[in-house]
Amino acid sequence: MTRSTSDRPPIVAPRESTDTDESADDTASDPLTSHVIGSESGSEAVAFAGDATNVAAVRRLISETAYASESVLLYQTRVRDCYTLQLNYVARDDDGSPDVQFCHVIRDAEVDCERDAWGHVAAAVRLPFPDDEYSGLSIGTGGSCGRIPSRYNESEPA
Amino acid sequence: MSRETRRSVLAGVGTALTGTLSGCNGLTPLSGETTVEYDESAIAALPGAIPRVPPATPVQPTDAHLTSARDRIRLLLDGTDLSQIPNAVVRDELARERESARSALSSEDPGESRSEALEGLTHPRSEAMFVDAGLAAFRDELTAEDVSTRRERDHADAESFLTDYSHVGPPDDPMAAFVEHARITDWGYTGVRLTDPESRREYENAVLHVAELAQNAEWGRAYAADARRLYKRYASTLDDPREYGAHFASVAATLTDDIASHATRPDWEALTSDIKRELSNTPGEKLLRELSKNRWASAQNAVERRDAGRKVGAVIPALGALTADRAVTDAKNAVSDGAYGVPESVDPIAAERAAAVDGLRALLGTSPEPIARRLAGSVHTPIRNADRIADENPSGADGSDLYAQYAVANRLAAAAPPVVRRAGELLRT
Numbered sequence: 048m049t050r051s052t053s054d055r056p057p058i059v060a061p062r063e064s065t066d067t068d069e070s071a072d073d074t075a076s077d078p079l080t081s082h083v084i085g086s087e088s089g090s091e092a093v094a095f096a097g098d099a100t101n102v103a104a105v106r107r108l109i110s111e112t113a114y115a116s117e118s119v120l121l122y123q124t125r126v127r128d129c130y131t132l133q134l135n136y137v138a139r140d141d142d143g144s145p146d147v148q149f150c151h152v153i154r155d156a157e158v159d160c161e162r163d164a165w166g167h168v169a170a171a172v173r174l175p176f177p178d179d180e181y182s183g184l185s186i187g188t189g190g191s192c193g194r195i196p197s198r199y200n201e202s203e204p205a
Numbered sequence: 206m207s208r209e210t211r212r213s214v215l216a217g218v219g220t221a222l223t224g225t226l227s228g229c230n231g232l233t234p235l236s237g238e239t240t241v242e243y244d245e246s247a248i249a250a251l252p253g254a255i256p257r258v259p260p261a262t263p264v265q266p267t268d269a270h271l272t273s274a275r276d277r278i279r280l281l282l283d284g285t286d287l288s289q290i291p292n293a294v295v296r297d298e299l300a301r302e303r304e305s306a307r308s309a310l311s312s313e314d315p316g317e318s319r320s321e322a323l324e325g326l327t328h329p330r331s332e333a334m335f336v337d338a339g340l341a342a343f344r345d346e347l348t349a350e351d352v353s354t355r356r357e358r359d360h361a362d363a364e365s366f367l368t369d370y371s372h373v374g375p376p377d378d379p380m381a382a383f384v385e386h387a388r389i390t391d392w393g394y395t396g397v398r399l400t401d402p403e404s405r406r407e408y409e410n411a412v413l414h415v416a417e418l419a420q421n422a423e424w425g426r427a428y429a430a431d432a433r434r435l436y437k438r439y440a441s442t443l444d445d446p447r448e449y450g451a452h453f454a455s456v457a458a459t460l461t462d463d464i465a466s467h468a469t470r471p472d473w474e475a476l477t478s479d480i481k482r483e484l485s486n487t488p489g490e491k492l493l494r495e496l497s498k499n500r501w502a503s504a505q506n507a508v509e510r511r512d513a514g515r516k517v518g519a520v521i522p523a524l525g526a527l528t529a530d531r532a533v534t535d536a537k538n539a540v541s542d543g544a545y546g547v548p549e550s551v552d553p554i555a556a557e558r559a560a561a562v563d564g565l566r567a568l569l570g571t572s573p574e575p576i577a578r579r580l581a582g583s584v585h586t587p588i589r590n591a592d593r594i595a596d597e598n599p600s601g602a603d604g605s606d607l608y609a610q611y612a613v614a615n616r617l618a619a620a621a622p623p624v625v626r627r628a629g630e631l632l633r634t
Contacts, residue, residue: 129293133409153294155410156410157292160294162294191407
């Protein structure tokens with residue numbers, strides 16, 4: 048999990064894109080919301096804002112992933128300053144599509160924050176299957192961390 | 206947590222209710238429509254006085270006991286400086302619990318018995334502990350493991366109190382002993398349950414998680430400690446006490462056997478198969494659903510308690526199930542005869558409320574009164590709830606719902622007296 052302390056989100060590249068035009072101006076598109084890294088070359092395109100926290104850990108997760116059998120989901124969103132995201136569970140639907148659910152948790156009591164202030168967080172989740180095993184993906188952010196829905200007999204650890 | 210208040214006034218039970226119900230059907234035609242506009246001022250005029258239900262237990266907690274419960278809250282909140290916590294959400298969560306605990310110190314209800322007041326202070330004590338433990342965790346002076354150790358000790362204490370329990374009472378008054386032990390053991394078992402390690406987890410935040418663990422432990426500890434202290438006081442009032450444990454277990458077994466068949470989810474189709482009229486969206490449907498649900502929940506509770514070896518704990522829910530069972534039968538007959546359609550005006554709703562209040566008054570006059578008072582809560586509560594809705598939001602209140610709630614109270618009040626008398630016979634012999 049990485050977080051920025053400014054208005055800028057912690058992951059600044061790759062950017063959201065509606066097409067595959069590599070020549071598009073990256074800085075003109077929106078910050079990514081979700082992005083799957085399926086190869087080592089893809090991992091090299093990830094760039095962080097200068098004030099992003101916990102960058103070394105995220106870089107390590109990305110670089111130490113075995114992309115032949117694994118992939119990495121990057122998910123970035125706005126969040127209230129006193130909260131952060133926590134991975135609730137990763138499961139696979141019947142068609143093999145990953146279902147990744149996050150929940151909001153209150154940050155440490157020592158963190159100086161105001162109730163109505165906002166920031167950005169980004170999560171890097173290592174999925175235990177390569178990106179060519181799925182064509183779709185669902186991501187959710189619930190209010191609180193709960194149990195895995197009963198439709199999933201067992202969860203796949205991230 | 207339910208609070209029960211109790212009161213007794215003598216009246217002729219069967220006559221009063223039969224007259225009221227037949228009058229209700231005869232005087233007020235029922236609408237075939239499912240949506241009726243009601244006179245808002247008539248809805249607002251529905252609430253009125255409800256007979257107070259006096260305490261069932263002959264021996265109440267002492268004033269000193271109540272004072273010590275309030276002192277516990279004050280002690281836990283003393284000097285709590287939340288400004289030292291930088292995270293505003295954590296700070297606000299603690300402040301909210303502190304405010305709730307403080308409000309309990311300033312809101313004394315003169316109509317409450319000491320027993321009710323003490324029970325009303327159990328959760329505020331846990332809220333105060335939430336604050337105290339949260340601050341201690343923030344200062345690194347308390348961990349989840351510390352709380353777990355404390356909780357295990359409290360759990361063992363609560364269990365040992367019940368393991369060594371003796372159902373002592375006056376040699377000539379098993380009824381008084383029963384109602385006293387029903388209250389004390391209810392608190393005792395609640396203490397055991399709340400100090401059980403299988404507690405909910407709401408917070409991932411470390412400080413707030415320690416706070417919630419400590420809160421649950423304190424909630425259970427308060428119940429168990431109150432049970433132990435009230436038991437001690439009760440035992441101290443007895444001369445030449447007699448042990449009634451085996452007798453109460455026999456009564457519980459008899460009553461629970463009578464209602465065990467209702468401990469499974471009611472089959473709505475079977476329940477209404479012989480009613481030859483349309484019930485959908487009528488007060489009659491709501492009434493039957495509510496009463497059958499009440500019968501099921503009470504019977505299930507009684508069976509579970511009996512199976513857990515609770516000698517007195519199964520009796521009151523078994524009596525509740527017996528009452529609801531009679532009420533279901535009577536309500537079905539009334540509905541089959543055309544009662545409880547959607548009322549065309551507020552008049553039948555007001556009449557049903559009046560019947561419920563009369564029924565409550567009659568129930569409270571039924572002997573043995575301590576048992577009647579224990580059952581009266583299920584009559585008092587729906588009247589109070591419907592009154593509250595009519596009082597707070599007369600324009601938004603659903604007349605059919607109000608009618609059904611008063612009908613639930615009316616039917617339970619009418620059904621209870623024979624059940625009270627039967628319980629009296631069983632407990633006295």
